Amino acid sequence: MMNASEAEATALKCLTWLIAHDDLRGIFMGASGLSEDDLRSRLGEPEFLGAVLDFLLMDDAWVVQCCDAQQMPYEAIQEARVALPGGQNVNWT
Helix, strand or coil: CCCHHHHHHHHHHHHHHHHHCHHHHHHHHHHHCCCHHHHHHCCCCHHHHHHHHHHHCCCHHHHHHHHHHHCCCCCHHHHHHHHCCCHHHCCCC
């Protein structure tokens, strides 16, 4: 199980990967309504990092691509999400 600081580090890696992909970054920015300034100002917020992971978890292909690029196990994103605020209350039904 990840602690909060490990989860934040994992989420930042995922955000770095997401930002590097222009098409996916555009989808995330559009879905979240954030500007690039908002994105930069919220980097250290655990709730924001949880939202980044929620976004990636919407598509298994994104999870696989991100984890492969970061050399992380596929379950790392879900484990990080659980360790961040709001992740404990996920209901998948």
